[in-house]
Amino acid sequence: MTYVCPVCGYPHLREQPHHPGAGGSDEICPSCGTQFGYDDWTGDDHVWRAKRHEELRRKWIAGGMKWWSKMPPPTGWDPVAQLRNIGH
Numbered sequence: 001m002t003y004v005c006p007v008c009g010y011p012h013l014r015e016q017p018h019h020p021g022a023g024g025s026d027e028i029c030p031s032c033g034t035q036f037g038y039d040d041w042t043g044d045d046h047v048w049r050a051k052r053h054e055e056l057r058r059k060w061i062a063g064g065m066k067w068w069s070k071m072p073p074p075t076g077w078d079p080v081a082q083l084r085n086i087g088h
């Protein structure tokens with residue numbers, strides 16, 4: 001079971017980024033570098049969190065959609081296709 005990054009659309013997160021009432025997973029998305037529950041901490045406010053994700057996404061796009069992790073990206077990694085999958 002994998003999860004989709006709400007910021008960049010990376011589809012292979014190992015944990016659900018947010019559990020209702022339990023904060024973030026602390027996992028760092030290897031694609032955009034967002035740490036869930038830290039970079040996007042908003043308590044349990046979904047509207048605010050969505051705005052925060054939007055901001056982080058804009059920054060990542062403005063920075064050239066670079067692969068964040070020191071580990072190499074999956075073969076054929078395509079940041080544009082990722083974003084398209086989450087509706088951007």
Ligand SMILES: [Zn+2]
Binds near residue numbers: 008009010029034
């Ligand atoms: Zn991401």
